[in-house]
Amino acid sequence: MSKEFFNVRVYGILINDNNEVLISDEQEYGMRFSKFPGGGLEYGEGLTDGLKREFIEECNTEIEIINHFYTTDFFVKSAFNDSQIISVYYIVKATSNLNFITKTIMFDFDGEGEVLQSFRWVNLKDLTPDELTFPIDKHVAELLISSL
Template sequence: MQALYPFNVRVYGLLITDQNEILISDEQEYGKRFSKFPGGGLEYGEGLRDALRREYMEECLAEVEVLEHIYTTDFYEHSYFNDSQIISVYYRVRNKEPLDLSFKTIAFDFDAIEGDVFQSFRLVKLEDLKKEELTFKTDRIALEEFFKLENLPRK
């Protein structure tokens, strides 16, 4: 049975390093490329913070502490992948151990060359990240909200 109102709840974490860099995930799924903050979909029976910790463990092999709420979608957002409405929730997160990822300097510099799903990570200096580098409107707004909360200047 299909849901009457197909909502897709997503949760994302903005991870800022001690060097003032922010973690960006560059991904490709089924021919669509996008750059976003790490995170993903809420599973049934799961809370937002638990989902975010799970997503960071799955995507980044990193245990994170979920800190303050940054932003929740407050407008209609249609899914990039299917016919659902996206509701995205953003938190600031802190890694509990050093990140053990292979960081790239160029977007979409994937190691794998076969399959339908690819992912690579970049650490970008906060002052250098332009919101236009993020694919999704909700990520762009969350970044702006983060800068407001932190009283950080924007270029």
């Protein structure tokens, strides 16, 4: 019998000078998915510290938190386990050079392995919820589109 638990995740909405938002395409656990950059909070870590760590780990880029954008306000079960997902999204800006390669095609991974990741910029005027895989990210995309 599994025990249900909360899974707190934190994500950054990084918009560049060309009005494009950064999307992370990933392959892990045998599935492919697209999401905003970020990930799970580690025990003992605050939300903003966790997001800064995730951007350094995933994007090799330091960020500044501009403001809170959205926190999950509906039930979402994880696609990977029996946890309930609570996601917090922040608008962020890069405070260091962008030290990652971006692609133009979804899932255009370099190399092979169990865990793969690539990044791409999507113009905000072209952004649709279909660019993203998970229900919370789709909802955040809708909120982002309506805030333009």
